[in-house]
Amino acid sequence: MGMEIIKKDISLFRSEEMTLAQLFLQSEAAYACVSALGELGLVQFKDLNPDVNAFQRKFVNEVRRCDEMERKLRFLQKEIVKADIHIGTFHESPPAPHPREMIDLEAQFEQLENEMKDSNVNFEAMKKGLLELNELKHILRKTQVFFEEAELHIYEPQHEGRTDDLANLIDEQQEQAGSQLGFVTGVIDRERVPAFERLLWRACRGNVFFKQAEIDQPMEDPVTGFFIHKCVFIVFFQGEQLKTRVKKICDGFRATMYPCPDTIQERREMAVGVMTRIEDLQTVLNETEEHRRRLLSTVAKSINNWFIKVRKIKAIYHTMNMFNLDVTHKCLIAECWCPVSDLDQIQDALKRGTEESGASVPSILNRMTTKEDPPTFNRNDKFTEGFQNLIDAYGVANYQEVNPALFTIITFPFLFAVMFGDCGHGLIMFLFAYWMVRNEKKLAITKPGGEIFESVFAGRYIVLLMGAFAIYTGLIYNDCFSKSFNIFGSAWHIPKNQTFPKGVSTTMLIPAESSPEYYRGIPYYFGIDPIWQIAENKISFTNSMKMKMSVILGVAHMLFGICLSCANYK
Numbered sequence: 001m002g003m004e005i006i007k008k009d010i011s012l013f014r015s016e017e018m019t020l021a022q023l024f025l026q027s028e029a030a031y032a033c034v035s036a037l038g039e040l041g042l043v044q045f046k047d048l049n050p051d052v053n054a055f056q057r058k059f060v061n062e063v064r065r066c067d068e069m070e071r072k073l074r075f076l077q078k079e080i081v082k083a084d085i086h087i088g089t090f091h092e093s094p095p096a097p098h099p100r101e102m103i104d105l106e107a108q109f110e111q112l113e114n115e116m117k118d119s120n121v122n123f124e125a126m127k128k129g130l131l132e133l134n135e136l137k138h139i140l141r142k143t144q145v146f147f148e149e150a151e152l153h154i155y156e157p158q159h160e161g162r163t164d165d166l167a168n169l170i171d172e173q174q175e176q177a178g179s180q181l182g183f184v185t186g187v188i189d190r191e192r193v194p195a196f197e198r199l200l201w202r203a204c205r206g207n208v209f210f211k212q213a214e215i216d217q218p219m220e221d222p223v224t225g226f227f228i229h230k231c232v233f234i235v236f237f238q239g240e241q242l243k244t245r246v247k248k249i250c251d252g253f254r255a256t257m258y259p260c261p262d263t264i265q266e267r268r269e270m271a272v273g274v275m276t277r278i279e280d281l282q283t284v285l286n287e288t289e290e291h292r293r294r295l296l297s298t299v300a301k302s303i304n305n306w307f308i309k310v311r312k313i314k315a316i317y318h319t320m321n322m323f324n325l326d327v328t329h330k331c332l333i334a335e336c337w338c339p340v341s342d343l344d345q346i347q348d349a350l351k352r353g354t355e356e357s358g359a360s361v362p363s364i365l366n367r368m369t370t371k372e373d374p375p376t377f378n379r380n381d382k383f384t385e386g387f388q389n390l391i392d393a394y395g396v397a398n399y400q401e402v403n404p405a406l407f408t409i410i411t412f413p414f415l416f417a418v419m420f421g422d423c424g425h426g427l428i429m430f431l432f433a434y435w436m437v438r439n440e441k442k443l444a445i446t447k448p449g450g451e452i453f454e455s456v457f458a459g460r461y462i463v464l465l466m467g468a469f470a471i472y473t474g475l476i477y478n479d480c481f482s483k484s485f486n487i488f489g490s491a492w493h494i495p496k497n498q499t500f501p502k503g504v505s506t507t508m509l510i511p512a513e514s515s516p517e518y519y520r521g522i523p524y525y526f527g528i529d530p531i532w533q534i535a536e537n538k539i540s541f542t543n544s545m546k547m548k549m550s551v552i553l554g555v556a557h558m559l560f561g562i563c564l565s566c567a568n569y570k
Contacts, residue, residue, distance in 0.1 A: 012384070012406050015399060016339040018374035023334040023350070024364040026357075030323070030332045033353030033363050034316045035096040040349045042342045044375055046335045047322040057321040062099075065106065066314035072109040073306055079116055080300045083293060088301040089445045096312035105309070112299060119292050126285050127222035133278045134219065135187040135230070136258050140271045142213040142232040143185055143260060183236045184246050186257035190214060190229040196253045200235065203245055209236040234260075335368070337375050343367075374399045382440075384409065386459040401568045411557060413462065417469035418550060424481035426470025433464035476527045477542075484530035491522050492531045 025033050037043045049057060080087060097105070188196055197210050211234050218227035233255070235246050250257055261267050323332040338346055343365075350363040376399050380388045388405040390412065397403060420426065436443060437460055447454055456463065478484045523529075528545075532538050 012379070012403065014402050015397065016341065016377045016379060018337050018377060018399070019340050019343075020368045020370045020372070020374070021336055021338055021343075021346075022366045022368050023332075023336065024366075025323075025332045025334065025350075026354070026359045026361050026363065027330055027332060029354045029357040029359035029361075029363060030320055031099055031316060032357040033350050034319050035312070036349040036353040036356075037346065038312070038315060038319070039095070040345060042338055042346060044337045044377075045319055045322050046337070048324045048333070048335060049322060054321075058325070059317040059321050062102075062317040063314055063321070065102065066310055066317065069106060069109050069310045070307075070314070072113045073303060073310065075113060076109075076116065076296075076299050077303055079120075080296050080303065083296050085293065085296050085300050087303060089304065094305050094308055096316060097309050099313075102313060105306070109306075112295075115295065116292075119288065119295070123285070123288050123292065124222050126281060126288065127220070130278065130281050130285060131219055131222055132256070132258075133274055133281065135215075135232075135256060137271065137274050137278065138215050139185050139187065139232050139258050139260060140267055140274065142215075143234050144264075144267065181236055181238055182243055183234055183260075184243070184250065184257060185232070185234045185260040186250060186255045187215075187230050187232055188250075188253060188255035190231050192253050192255075193231050193233070196233075196249070196255065199249055199253075200246065203249060204237065204242055207237065207242060208246065210234075211236075337377075339377060339379075376401075378403050378405065380405075383461050386462045387412070389458070390462065398568075402564045404564070407560070407564075409465070413465035413469045414473075415553065415557070416466050417473040418546075418553060420466070420470045421473045421477045421546075422479050422481065423471045423474025426467045426474050428467075429463060429470060430467025433460050433467055436460040437464060477546075478524075478527040478530055484528075484533045486530045488525045490531040491524055491529050 023033075054060065077087070193212055197212070200208055200210055212231045213233075214229070214231045218229050220227050237243060237246055247257070261270060320332065323334045325331070326333060347365060350365060354363050376396050378388055378397075384405060387408050388403075391397075391403075391405045391408060417426070436457055440457075440460065443457055447457075474480060528542070532541060535541070
């Protein structure tokens with residue numbers, strides 16, 4: 001136990017001692033052995049096929065199958081998010097499934113994808129049909145006024161005093177023998193109505209009559225899901241030539257045309273039939289939506305586990321593509337870097353993988369001598385991982401060099417606090433980080449707040465120490481939300497016969513030159529005397545003090561870095 005503690009301390013001070021090892025894995029046991037080593041996370045494999053194209057490697061078909069399964073899962077996840085269904089969380093990472101389970105997973109994902117695609121096609125077609133029926137319903141309602149107006153003017157024996165354009169058009173058409181007024185009805189987007197009306201008037205040279213009425217409720221587009229404001233329109237004209245011209249203009253403006261009967265009785269019968277079809281189609285739509293939600297709710301419970309399984313399978317085959325086959329094609333040869341102190345754990349993982357696969361020949365690990373520079377491996381836990389990532393963002397230390405992350409645990413939060421220096425804001429930061437640390441298991445699963453929160457959560461221990469040190473330096477600066485504490489009493493004394501503003505706020509505070517009547521000659525017990533907050537020379541005094549302290553800390557920090565460089569050189 002004592003040797004393990006010493007090794008752990010040494011591994012924190014400098015990177016682990018690494019060795020190059022050669023693995024001989026039986027073909028039937030390679031998958032299970034790589035899976036066990038991957039769960040262990042202590043091995044870095046070398047690519048023994050650097051000149052081989054990625055599409056010409058042995059297990060490229062398995063990797064493609066994993067890519068296809070990931071695509072199907074992303075499609076299902078997109079549908080789950082679109083339906084606003086909660087995705088189930090997982091508490092433990094599932095192990096990598098056996099290669100035989102890939103076929104079952106592929107069949108299951110294929111079935112789910114086809115079922116969801118068919119459901120989407122049917123649902124979109126029914127929504128499109130419902131949209132058309134609703135538009136036809138509004139056409140029958142809105143155009144009834146236009147037809148009543150036209151019939152009124154046609155059957156009136158006298159038209160004295162009429163100034164309506166439609167009446168004038170009817171009179172002109174009735175003057176021609178055998179003439180009959182035609183019309184076209186439809187629905188168009190509200191934004192296109194002015195241009196549509198203008199082009200109709202110009203193309204038909206004023207020989208048409210256009211009427212439009214806006215639909216009160218916006219209509220949902222079945223393809224995009226957006227709500228669009230539309231208008232019902234009716235165009236009266238005379239002759240087949242104008243009819244053809246009007247229809248072409250409607251097609252150009254993407255207006256949807258609907259047939260509308262000529263008589264009131266036929267329009268009423270059509271309206272009753274449309275309402276019946278809308279009710280039936282709405283019932284079918286509700287049942288289809290409920291079926292989709294049940295299917296997606298079932299998928300949402302397991303989709304995260306499926307993602308992990310597929311990615312583990314893909315990672316295993318991607319790793320196995322870096323191996324070489326021996327001449328008999330019954331054994332895979334791999335080379336890897338691994339920590340010397342963990343060779344026993346690696347041997348146990350290989351043994352477990354061989355037993356799980358049922359292979360008769362055990363896997364072999366041989367240490368190799370090489371002149372290559374080993375990779376840098378710093379062993380971390382959940383506390384030191386954030387600091388190690390911070391150091392690695394600037395550069396990874398060379399092999400067996402001193403690990404700066406160990407010292408950054410103190411220096412980085414403290415230097416931040418020297419700059420931050422407010423115990424009130426530092427307390428808020430500390431409490432927020434403490435909440436993340438207390439609930440780290442739950443937050444690691446749910447991951448609320450998006451990418452920004454994930455970044456802060458990954459450095460929760462850094463934020464915790466930054467808040468703690470900010471409280472300390474804030475007390476030294478005697479600064480809490482830009483206010484000062486007067487805990488021990490000020491070292492400055494104001495005489496009774498002198499008013500406070502006249503005696504202090506208009507006077508420079510200079511301890512070395514002040515008389516005992518004003519300055520008692522004793523320093524403040526902890527931090528800065530609160531009387532400096534109302535002094536005229538507050539800024540010059542505090543800036544000078546903080547600058548001198550920063551210079552001292554900065555020089556000490558650089559000297560410490562030189563000492564570490566000497567240790568690395570030695």
